[in-house]
Amino acid sequence: xxxxxxxxxxxxxxxxxxxxxxxxxxxxxxxxxxxxxxxxxxxxxxxxxxxxxxxxxxxxxxxxxxxxxxxxxxxxxxxxxxxxxxxxxxxxxxxxxxxxxxxxxxxxxxxxxxxxxxxxxxxxxxxxxxxxxxxxxxxxxxxxxxxxxxxxxxxxxxxxxxxxxxxxxxxxxxxxxxxxxxxxxxxxxxxxxxxxxxxxxxxxxxxxxxxxxxx
Numbered sequence: 001x002x003x004x005x006x007x008x009x010x011x012x013x014x015x016x017x018x019x020x021x022x023x024x025x026x027x028x029x030x031x032x033x034x035x036x037x038x039x040x041x042x043x044x045x046x047x048x049x050x051x052x053x054x055x056x057x058x059x060x061x062x063x064x065x066x067x068x069x070x071x072x073x074x075x076x077x078x079x080x081x082x083x084x085x086x087x088x089x090x091x092x093x094x095x096x097x098x099x100x101x102x103x104x105x106x107x108x109x110x111x112x113x114x115x116x117x118x119x120x121x122x123x124x125x126x127x128x129x130x131x132x133x134x135x136x137x138x139x140x141x142x143x144x145x146x147x148x149x150x151x152x153x154x155x156x157x158x159x160x161x162x163x164x165x166x167x168x169x170x171x172x173x174x175x176x177x178x179x180x181x182x183x184x185x186x187x188x189x190x191x192x193x194x195x196x197x198x199x200x201x202x203x204x205x206x207x208x209x210x211x212x213x214x215x
Contacts (some may be wrong), residue, residue: 010045014055015070018045019107024092024115024130029067031035032058048155063094064128079112081118082153082174085191087141087201089178091190092128093118095140099174101126101159114159116159116167125214126161139200141178147186148175164213167191175201 009016016036029037035049036058039060039087043131045053052071059067060077068078083097095101104110104128114127118139121131150172157171168190175184194212 009043009045009047011055011129012045013052013072014047014060016045016055017048017068019071019109019150021124021129022064022107022115022127024064024066024128026063028061028063029058032061034058035073044052052061054060059154062109063096063113064115065104065107065111065113068109076169077112079154083155083175084174084176084182085169085201086176087118087139087143087178089131090138090139090174092116093201095159098154098171099154099159100156101203102161103127114192118191118193120142120193120210120212122213126159126167126193128146135195137195139199141196143177143183143201145173145184145187145202147184150187161193161215162190165194165207167193 005020007018011134030039034054036055037045048123056069059069079098080096086094088094095114095116099111099114101110101114116126117128119135119137121135152172155172157169157173158166162168170188172187173189174182177183189200192203193209194207196206196210
């Protein structure tokens with residue numbers, strides 16, 4: 001399955017959609033119990049084998065937004081009540097919540113779940129494409145600052161790309177360390193996406209000296 005292809009898997013109660021350009025093969029789908037996704041089977045995904053509830057549950061585990069669904073009863077996915085960003089160990093930034101991501105307007109899954117590049121090398125910015133692996137990007141996801149705090153945890157989170165610079169994030173957000181600790185809480189952050197900051201996950205201006213270029 002090519003990364004630049006999109007596939008639809010029809011079911012009686014729910015259809016599943018896969019966007020190969022967003023998939024970084026985390027494996028939440030393939031490792032889920034049941035027969036919804038079975039490697040090397042054609043078709044790979046068969047919603048009618050597990051039913052509506054199990055299909056929705058597994059699809060919503062996808063951390064990148066590569067998997068989405070369309071229910072035949074008209075119900076749709078809703079945002080998690082708490083906006084969170086997990087700073088993955090040597091990996092991307094995993095966002096969940098009510099997301100409005102600059103560059104994700106035509107990718108419905110990224111309205112709720114997304115993996116954003118923070119190594120600087122993705123060919124699919126602002127989204128991760130696993131370029132951190134051959135690059136051997138190293139950052140364990142520690143966070144030293146607790147932030148200004150929050151009065152609420154939900155609502156829209158707007159992620160803007162600063163040309164040749166960081167991600168400007170506006171909205172209620174909790175940052176979670178790679179070890180799972182809820183660390184930083186605030187409503188505005190400038191997050192490194194060049195991979196060079198000495199204060200990751202926050203920007204420290206290193207993109208300028210590094211000559212980072214991105215929309």
